[in-house]
Amino acid sequence: MIGKILIVDDVATNRIVLKVKLAAAGYTPLVASTGQNCLALALAESPDLILLDLNLPDMSGLQVLERLRAEPGLRHVPVIMVSANLETQARCAAFRAGADDFLLKPLDDQTLLARIRSFMRARDLVDSYAPHQGGIALLGLAEAQASFELPGIIALITARPDHALKLRREIAPHLSDRLLTLTPEEAMAEGSHPGATPDVFLIESDFNGPGSGLRLMSELRSRTHTRNAAFAVQSSQGCSTGAAVAFDLGAHDMITHSITPEELALRLARLLYRKREADGLRASVQDGLRLAVTDSLTGLHNRRYGMAQLAAIAEVSRRSGLDYAVMVVDLDRFKSVNDRWGHSAGDAVLIEVADRLSRNLRNGDLLARIGGEEFLIALPQTSLNDARTIAERLCHAVEETPVRLGGHVSLHVTVSIGLAASMDATAQAGKDSVADLIDRADRALLYAKSAGRNQVTISRTAA
Amino acid sequence: MIGKILIVDDVATNRIVLKVKLAAAGYTPLVASTGQNCLALALAESPDLILLDLNLPDMSGLQVLERLRAEPGLRHVPVIMVSANLETQARCAAFRAGADDFLLKPLDDQTLLARIRSFMRARDLVDSYAPHQGGIALLGLAEAQASFELPGIIALITARPDHALKLRREIAPHLSDRLLTLTPEEAMAEGSHPGATPDVFLIESDFNGPGSGLRLMSELRSRTHTRNAAFAVQSSQGCSTGAAVAFDLGAHDMITHSITPEELALRLARLLYRKREADGLRASVQDGLRLAVTDSLTGLHNRRYGMAQLAAIAEVSRRSGLDYAVMVVDLDRFKSVNDRWGHSAGDAVLIEVADRLSRNLRNGDLLARIGGEEFLIALPQTSLNDARTIAERLCHAVEETPVRLGGHVSLHVTVSIGLAASMDATAQAGKDSVADLIDRADRALLYAKSAGRNQVTISRTAA
Structure with missing residues (x-):
């Protein structure tokens, strides 16, 4: 039920009148005549709003309010205090205890x-x-x-x-x-x-x-x-x-x-x-949305976000007619790092490589971690030639300085990169889907691996 | 800058008058006098709103509108068409092309x-x-x-x-x-x-x-x-x-x-x-929020959500004085499943065990996957005795039927469980923090493992 309003008043006529009015306005009224009643009903029904009379037979409305505010599940529920009491002290006490409004009886309907x-x-x-x-x-x-x-x-x-x-x-x-x-x-x-x-x-x-x-x-x-x-x-x-x-x-x-x-x-x-x-x-x-799109280890975008963004880049390219390029980057012999130096060393390598890739890309380029040791890069509005230059720079940036682990240990790390452009000479323009493009980059990556690693291979065959 | 409004009109006086009015109202006006001008400025500046005159020197306002709507980055920007044209056909065409309103000149300021x-x-x-x-x-x-x-x-x-x-x-x-x-x-x-x-x-x-x-x-x-x-x-x-x-x-x-x-x-x-x-x-x-709290393999809550929920359960328990219990559940010899049968077999086991745990808990109990093969369970308002019964039921539910993989392969799978209650006999009431409780459950789990696995151990020592 929607719009549950809990009416708390010890006078039966008041409860009934209010109940009829609220029901006529399409709400679901609940009624309680005592403080205990109110607390039990509030816990059981989680009302959307409470209209709470200041004077109740078993305890004061103020005490009820304090109890409501101490209850984690009810702390957020709006409470309107209702009273014929004009005294400013009573009103101030109510606001201090967490009332959201204080209305004087008789209540004006509108x-x-x-x-x-x-x-x-x-x-x-x-x-x-x-x-x-x-x-x-x-x-x-x-x-x-x-x-x-x-x-x-x-x-x-x-x-x-x-x-x-x-x-x-x-x-x-x-x-x-x-x-x-x-x-x-x-x-x-x-x-x-x-x-x-x-x-x-x-x-x-x-x-x-x-x-x-x-x-x-x-x-x-x-x-x-x-x-x-x-x-x-x-x-x-x-x-x-x-x-x-x-x-x-x-x-x-x-x-x-x-x-x-x-x-x-x-x-x-x-x-x-x-x-x-x-x-x-x-x-x-x-925060939750940020977490949903972020890889928690490297702070890069995660696979899901990377794929969504790539689709957006492809769509812009389709409309503008401007080429874009996709790279799949894979750490070479990463398993041996984990096996020999332990998982925390492996994590440190991933973080450092993610950082180097990130620093060597341009604003607007997409970088995401899409697997354990695999990264996706998309370069909007970039020709195959420019993409190749960038890919070689990335290889070099990873290879050039060993990654320092704790103590005196440094590891020489390399990556292999498979590269494909949306409309390179051999692709059939307009027929490249995003999945095909990644597929081509993946196959180019396998070729780079089998040709000795630490290198860039460009997909030259259409899907 | 906030509240950027792009004014597109070929008459200089109109642009100036509107610009002055919008600036006085606290917006940041931009102006364009032609369709090309408008498109270039819209792409460069991403305005929050466009006031677009129907008659422009280089192309019709309608054509400009169509071009705006074809641009992914501008498709969502509200466009108000402005014209002295009373013809219903022009107005209908504008709405068909994606106008959000059509105002007649002269414009009423309010x-x-x-x-x-x-x-x-x-x-x-x-x-x-x-x-x-x-x-x-x-x-x-x-x-x-x-x-x-x-x-x-x-x-x-x-x-x-x-x-x-x-x-x-x-x-x-x-x-x-x-x-x-x-x-x-x-x-x-x-x-x-x-x-x-x-x-x-x-x-x-x-x-x-x-x-x-x-x-x-x-x-x-x-x-x-x-x-x-x-x-x-x-x-x-x-x-x-x-x-x-x-x-x-x-x-x-x-x-x-x-x-x-x-x-x-x-x-x-x-x-x-x-x-x-x-x-x-x-x-x-x-969707994004759901992903942020969900473990993608098993569909259970993830570690982050599990910990946040556990803190909430602890807070409710502190206020109500009612006991709650925590279990850490760990799959026995899981590494050997992965090594012998491959990761997809391991994943299938995790999914099946998650499902069995889930089906053997009550509404309101918390179940989260907090590590590779580790699950957290919290039982609100539950005594240590009841929690033990539930834990033994869980052990049994996992052990009783082998997990079927593809083909004719079935694996006999067991779990070990460490259990701790918020206020059991040996704990110092009120001094149990959530971290202490998990710590105690963790140590009980280690004991269960060393005592031969496939069993429940209860933490009997206070932190």
């Missing part, structure tokens, strides 16, 4: 639904790339956690500079993060504050005429350097813009009534926390 | 900027996970391309059912995709049309009162089954909602004036194409 939509959209990242809890653990926020300790950067954008400065003075004592007061132009310009791209924006909704704050937010959300920032919108006095539209435009928090500087600071800190959580997840995804 | 923001936001996916062109090639749309041939599903939501049916009749001849007329309730309910989640929605902006269409779009964009759909909004008669807001709320196309059924069909087809392109990219990212 705002509540827009708020829920906003949380559901924020789950995109997790749902798309780490669908089950295991994924979250893997893409785990362990590495990112470290950055949580560093101060973040929070930018304030208000109608009048003196107002921004006053706001900054008021909230600064409650935050250990950097507070900037920015003009909209400064916010838009990447690098206007080098090394200081804001993590969180607090924008006054009508700082420069009706709707100007929301337009600025839309602009910032479309820019590369700010698109992953968190956005809080503060209603201007007498502002007519509904909170619902602000949420649907991408706001993460909406401050519609007057709150204390401490609560504002805590809300901003919570947004910063969530923003960094998402950053960590994105970084883990990129 | 709408143009919102349109540009919308395209910039759509680049998120590519920018986040495939930052350089190589990434796109890897995550290449090759596999996804196949699905481009299947008909898509396009849903129409309008104020009056008879209007939707009329619309459907009109555009059906121009599309090979499935056209559904849906009520908003049907659109929101997942699975109301099994196997028929729409790829594209066409929503009348005020189908049920002012703003109702945009609200429905916001709802659908927050739902798991429809959040990646494409959305076209059609202005109701006399509708006051600005196109700018619709784009900022996530619309991918906005139809504000009367167009022919053919153009509407072509616009919907273009949205479908872009949506599938994004689906393909997402699928490739998930």
